[in-house]
Amino acid sequence: SFLKFGRLVKIYFYTVTVLWKLMRTEKKILKTKSLLILFVLLSQFFINSCKDIDRNTIAIGLNTNPITLDPRYATDAISYRLIRLLYKSLIDFDEEFHAKPELADWEKISPIHYRFTLREKLNEFHDGSLLTSEDVKATYESVLNPEKISPHRSSIAMIESIEVVGRNIIDFKLLYPDPLFPGRLVIGILPKKLISKKHNFAREPIGNGPMKIVDFKNDNHLKLLRLHDNKIIEFITLKDPTVRVLKLLKGEIDLIQGNLPPEIIAWLDQKKSIHVKKKIGNTFTYLGFNMEDPIVGNILIRNAIAHAIDRESIIKYVMGASARKAEALLPPEHWAGNS
Incomplete structure (x- = not known):
């Protein structure tokens, strides 16, 4: 019923809020993990109470909208x-x-x-x-x-x-x-x-790649046609990682991309109905400094900040051991990574 659905939604958002607050402090990490698993189980109950989705496409959940589909301007x-x-x-x-x-x-x-x-x-x-x-x-x-x-x-x-x-x-x-x-x-x-002709490639791309545009009228929903088998591929923006997981479990989407809590990834990896594929990445997180600033422009200040950041703890507790320390801009796998 709609009343039942409404109550479940309220419980869902309340749980997300509580979990987020707990995850902000290292002392409560173990408690957070337990609550997060309980939350996923609650989500499973929520999912099973809904009706299955029938569609004939491949749907992929994204964590953010594409800014442009014009290759001359894309940077994200x-x-x-x-x-x-x-x-x-x-x-x-x-x-x-x-x-x-x-x-x-x-x-x-x-x-x-x-x-x-x-x-x-x-x-x-x-x-x-x-x-x-x-x-x-x-x-x-x-x-x-x-x-x-x-x-x-x-x-x-x-x-x-x-x-x-x-x-x-x-x-x-x-x-x-x-x-x-x-x-x-x-x-x-x-x-x-x-x-x-100043064609709008940002919204109506014309290229010669393996897929071509079908529809991009909604910023949160892009449809492409895979040319080798005429399969429709949908890209749906779901900024909340938990919502992406819920829709994956429900069958509303088939793949998810973007940031996910390490605890959720570990839990999904144990489910027979879900395939978790892992690969060494080449992206990195960094702090940028204004070199003209009189304070952070001083290399001694930057060195102090670098030494103050506990990268090992960030990797272990925040990223769930799913990252590695970056010693340079290029990963070791790059041909110039060890130069």
Whole structure:
């Protein structure tokens, strides 16, 4: 009944509030874990009292909305991951983060001259038009255009000129040598004709990736079509991690992504109906300082702050031993991680 549903919702939110307050103090961590498990059991009761959902899609729960689906402007992680499904770039990376061909192969003609040749089988946009070197040129010139204010402009500022040699061949000439230059060409390629028309790629992306847009009218709900089997993939924003878990257990979503309490992950890992997949990550958490500030601009102050942070305890108690100490910006798995 609606009354029963309302009471359960009230209990749910009250429990979340209590758990959050308890988790803020290290002394009550053991008590928090016990209460959290009890809360999940309560959630299980809540879930079983609801009706099953019948759908024919794959639904993924996200922890935040994508800000934009235009690869020229995306900087947040969610937008970037979705853009990789919608667009292809000239290059990609292997597991050690070495640049490898995606849309194109390349050759280094000189330290300041690189030639890229597009691969024939990948050259078609979702609207049916062919992807050519003209589209590559238009995409990167758009990023380099200071009036467009792309946040990625500085990463390719060494480009002096872009020249179309043939339908599938394009040359990049640089202002100065950059041995890592191929790895900088990670922007998804856009159709030249739509760039000139100022198409709204942020909401209506046209790329040539493994998925294409179906619907993005609601900021919290994105639908993509997976091209190889015509399956609809839904991306639903659920900012509360507990709500994502509830919907996963209920069957309203099939996968969840984003931050989850370590206790919940451990509990889910014990359920036969849930598959928890773990992988070493390459993201990191950091403190940034204003180097022009008279206090934190002093290296002795920054050293003191660094020594005052108990990283071992943060990893053990806050992150549930699901992280590792970062000794540099790059992880050890990166080809330059141990340099």
